[in-house]
Amino acid sequence: MNHFLGKSFLKENDFSAAELNYLIDFAIHLKKLKKNHLPHQYLLGQNIALLFEKPSTRTRSAFTVAANDLGAHPEFLGKQDIQFGTKESVADTAAVLGGMFDGIEFRGFKQETVAKLAEKSGVPVWNGLTDEWHPTQMIADFMTLKESFGKLKGLTLTYIGDGRNNVANSLLVTGAILGVNIHIAAPKKLQPQAEIQKIAAKEAEKSGAQIKITDDLLAAVKNADALYTDVWISMGEKVDVGERIKLLLPFQINKKLLQQTGKAKTIIMHCLPALHDNHTVIGKKLTTQYQLAALEITDEVFNGPQSVVFQEAENRMHAIKAIMAATLGTLFIPDSIFA
Numbered sequence: 001m002n003h004f005l006g007k008s009f010l011k012e013n014d015f016s017a018a019e020l021n022y023l024i025d026f027a028i029h030l031k032k033l034k035k036n037h038l039p040h041q042y043l044l045g046q047n048i049a050l051l052f053e054k055p056s057t058r059t060r061s062a063f064t065v066a067a068n069d070l071g072a073h074p075e076f077l078g079k080q081d082i083q084f085g086t087k088e089s090v091a092d093t094a095a096v097l098g099g100m101f102d103g104i105e106f107r108g109f110k111q112e113t114v115a116k117l118a119e120k121s122g123v124p125v126w127n128g129l130t131d132e133w134h135p136t137q138m139i140a141d142f143m144t145l146k147e148s149f150g151k152l153k154g155l156t157l158t159y160i161g162d163g164r165n166n167v168a169n170s171l172l173v174t175g176a177i178l179g180v181n182i183h184i185a186a187p188k189k190l191q192p193q194a195e196i197q198k199i200a201a202k203e204a205e206k207s208g209a210q211i212k213i214t215d216d217l218l219a220a221v222k223n224a225d226a227l228y229t230d231v232w233i234s235m236g237e238k239v240d241v242g243e244r245i246k247l248l249l250p251f252q253i254n255k256k257l258l259q260q261t262g263k264a265k266t267i268i269m270h271c272l273p274a275l276h277d278n279h280t281v282i283g284k285k286l287t288t289q290y291q292l293a294a295l296e297i298t299d300e301v302f303n304g305p306q307s308v309v310f311q312e313a314e315n316r317m318h319a320i321k322a323i324m325a326a327t328l329g330t331l332f333i334p335d336s337i338f339a
């Protein structure tokens, strides 16, 4: 019996705190197996489709390595390479892929696309990021928090920057489910949408998490166990770059801000990719859009002793492995654990 078998992983609030905690702990367990070179081929002989509308370094690599470690075969299907979205509908693509593959990862724009893939394919579908949510990132992030502090409940994570993007939405709702206090520091124009705040508030009522959404940066970082930021402009976003930078310049993570938490052990998190120095992006087009100071985090802090950003990136692989193994593997995960 496997409680997760056949389930898709589309957004965080489809899952309970017990279920998310299980996946986080399973990821920590799988990380130990990998480090000790112990086999964990739960998906031997299975085939995994990796469907990407947007680019990716971590998510693509994580799904590829995780599938291989689990004994499955991953197949990358870039949007440019297949008929999807031009000559063929989402529903037909889902039916075709579902007939050949055992599971499907999707990264792209609309949440409704990943939902449709899940509805029409008949196999587990995993959301590798949409404009709205980034759920596999959350298992890795909260796993990283647990590795750093040995617990989750009662911790405070402050997210700083664009409070309306996928990562901000996911952190807010996941923290609320798990009982991690979430503070969002963002200018008023970039604070989370009302409907996302509503979902988080409902979850926080159950878990006891405290939610604070404010443009008062100092109030938001006080007592934070983790400071988290993301790019100021997300993939595919069409915004006035100058205006966005102007709005977010006061919300950079730097050493001075880090000292304001009042805690010696505050960790620094970022889902990556990051702009943390003027060499991060090699490619004139993007760098010239940004002025010298227009970075969401300084290099000093990004590469400083309190940063866990690369541990977090590695954990994407362990987390995705846990999600794939749980939803496709013949494991003993009884329903009673979640009752």
Ligand code: CP
Pocket: 055, 056, 057, 058, 059, 060, 129, 137, 271, 272, 273
């Ligand atoms: N954090 C993350 O999803 O990175 P990629 O865009 O490189 O996959």
Ligand code: NVA
Pocket: 129, 165, 166, 167, 230, 231, 233, 234, 235, 271, 272, 273
């Ligand atoms: N908010 C970012 C996250 C990248 C992993 C984006 O959507 O581009």
